[in-house]
Amino acid sequence: MPPIPTVTEPLLSVRDLRVSFRLDEGTVRAVDGVSFDVFPGQVVGIVGESGCGKSVTMRAILQLIDPPGRITSGEILYRQDATPIDLTRLPPRGRSMRDLRGAEIALIPQEPMAAFSPVHTVGSQIIEAIMLHERCGREQARAATVELFRDVGISMPEQRIDAYSWQLSGGLRQRAMIAMALSCKPRLLIADEPTTAIDVTTQAQILALLRELQRKYDTAIIFITHDLGVIAQMANYVVVMYLGRIMEEGPVDEIFHAPLHPYTKALLRSIPSLNSETRTALPVIAGTLPHPFNRPSGCPFHPRCEDIIAGCCATAVPALHTLGPRRAVSCFLHSDAAEPA
């Protein structure tokens, strides 16, 4: 068994990240003060509904925020060597950021069809990436690609390497995408809803594959999804987001078995399960997701919250309060700490 380092520094620390989009209709604060850590070899799940800012956070880490979006404040510290670098300070199109993307931080997108060029074979795109980052010859890169395809469970890798993305099924395409993401042995993998577009039985295969590869390469993964089932099966550590803010974060078991925030509790209650009673009403979260231009004042969840504290939740924004090592919640039920107005 390899020795376990006693003190580990986080590979990635997001500190009070804020991203806003200035549109004609008004400013949308898509990410509003988000902080979390990703440790080496750990899977951090970011879960939330549409408009919660999970995808924007992911794009901010990769420095892929396009105008009118802008990172207005915060730090994204990435520990490549001993000293961490702040990704927000790197020019998004600069050399250093480009070198980090792909080589150090890789992305598995939701729709792999869009990520592959339809006029090049899937293999050639991976081979090019390997040649570029590893500075090796084509033959060597090709051999490495075949090996990768075998790793991600693509049968007949020698033939499949010369296929075009549109000739592959959804599952195979996602496997090829994973192979591409892994091609430069990244230390951080960002998976953005990687199984949302595929069927359950294929999803189970892909999730199993990701778990296995994660163990094998000891890659850290940020896993973004709206599916609580997927998060429970994949993550070590969970960040629950709502309207651009973190509601609570903590180890997966605590989030599912000892949730603190009313939103997490309500969300867990409201999902139908395979063991639920047939034809009975589910507990629901009242109201609808507010439109991004109509963010509620105070705690973003307060209009839908069952445990609302009168005169408090509607006016002040609760701060993300640390309860212990890697456990935090932003709710006035647990701490009086509020965001500075």
Added chain:
Amino acid sequence: MSDVQTIPVAAAVAEERIAVASNWKLVWWRFRRHHLAMISAGLLICLYLVVLCPDFFSTQDPERTDARQAFIPVQMLHLFDDGSLNPWVPSIVGKRNPVTLRMEWTTDPRRRVHVGFFTRGKPYQLFGLFPANIHLLGAVDPGQRIFLLGSDRLGRDQWSRIMHGTQTSMTVGLVAVTLSVIFGVVLGGISGYFGGMIDLVIQRLIELLQSVPTIPIWLALSAALPRDWTPIQVFFAITVILSLIGWTTLAREVRGRFLALREEDFVLAARLAGCGRMRIILRHMVPTFLSHIIATSSLAIPVMIINETSLSFLGLGIRPPAISWGVLLQEAQNIQTLALAPWLLIPGLIVIVAVLAFNLVGDGLRDASDPYSH
């Protein structure tokens, strides 16, 4: 379920305004944000005002010739005289060059020809109905002629001729596009909605028409027009010729939209609700692509204008005595004119401005035409 949200009152009112805003309102709100398109739209409105009544905007009779006043250069219009609003143009003195025997014009800034607004001049029929003689601009002294944009080889005032040319050229564009839209929407709609054999026939017809080289076809058709037709008849013949070829692209577009729309959930929903075919087309499909059609047509008008100009320039379109931008440009066909009277190229400039304006408005409309794509 209710939306228990504490929205500030102003925001709530704004939200309510958006909530009940129809498609056209949303299109307008989005188009309004497109500044260049808005400016171009203003310009086009001005041009169409000229179309409505070119005589009012002319300073004199566009047909009045005077061999002694040929090739007069542009007379700059000055608005202020001694610090007060009193427009004038410098007077022009001609002297025959003893070597080249050509008239050479020089301006004499000390002698001013005063220009007035709403002056009385050549009588005309307003909208072809009411007799009138008021002109927007004109020399205060009715005996004087002013050449704001110079004169041509017959001494005709280019400003007035451009005003009349604008009427012809802009109308040709509009009428030809209207005709192509009618052809295109009807045939494209039939093709897209019914599909099958009808679609096949119409598509092959479009391919056939599109594969025919257009210039020779125009040449042949225009050459076939009887010589003794009046300018009005020629004018309509030219528009029909232009639209006969122009409808194909629009028909393709409409067909494509129909095919895409047939698969839309809300069209299926209407079918399942029991709506008849005509109701689905008129209530659901046509309104959905109407704004696209308008955008596409506004992009087609400049093409028509250029086509008309080219045909007339080649002497195959509208023929003198009718005036169009192409007819005006005919005057600038030889290098000699270009060297001696470069102001005869001004109609070309007008064509460029008009075409650009149409394209910008079309682009703006196209961007605004689907307010639901976000």
Added chain:
Amino acid sequence: MTAPLLDVRGLRKFFPIAKGMMRRVTGQVRAVDDVSFTVREGEALGLVGESGCGKTTTARCILRAIDPTEGQILYRMRDDAIVDLAPMSAADLGPLRKDIQMIFQDPFGSLNPRMTLFDNVGEPLLVHGMRSRRERMDRVAELLRLVGLRPEFMHRFPHAFSGGQRQRIGIARALATGPRLVVADEPVSALDVSVQAQVLNLLLELQTRLGLTFLFVAHDLSVVRHICDRVAVMYVGQLVELAPTDAVFRRPRHPYTAALMRAVPVPDPRVSGADAILKGEVPSPASPPSGCYFHPRCRFAEERCQREAPVLQEVAPGHFARCHFAAQLELGVAQTV
């Protein structure tokens, strides 16, 4: 016992594969291949499967949004007369459309964005002869209230509403004419988790209150478990299992059904779902495998499965499965905490 409301017999829908310049038909995609089932009045039947299994095609054939290739769709009318929807012309279907309505998956595409709620929801009423605007206004207001929206919203356009609210509008439109059979095509899969439960509860409540019959097409088994009385599982165009919901979830009889259930990620980190993952991929309906379509992926497959196509057999009262070993296999889905 009265006849079922809907009796689908031997339904087939093949799509030709055309190739080349002359669009010569080179093969058939057997999207729906000999599907038979009944739906009793007042029941909710779930039609489950992965993409491409033919569940949506089946539903659309029943709605006659597409024309079936073969088979009968027997519908019992209000006067107990039985009609076959399959060969009917569009004109004959017209009056029946009142009785059979659909709820769509995509809350954004299924409403006409250029029409107000009143026009969207009121259109079926108008088409079915409610000419008076006043009357339609009253009915639309009533419908909006029924689905939990304020009647004042009537003059708003769909763009003013969120996904969940639009889905409610879609439901109101489907209920406008007072239908008996409602086909719901993945009505909650495009919705956010926190809104999904609201819409599911609404559907349940409306069904009980209005005595509706539901054909519920879904890929999400937990949603089906929640709302359906019986479940029909499809695989490559065929029904592989049909049984009461509780029976299926307690003891599935077809290995595919069991695998499908195990593949659903459990929202509990203490339960590991990693044990039985189905190998391979769904075969194409254009060239399905020999024998039992599921045999290449089935861990119980024997030589016979490759050779001989199984038939849908009744293994327990009301419980049908298309497997040679349906009676023997112990497929209990152990999902205990």
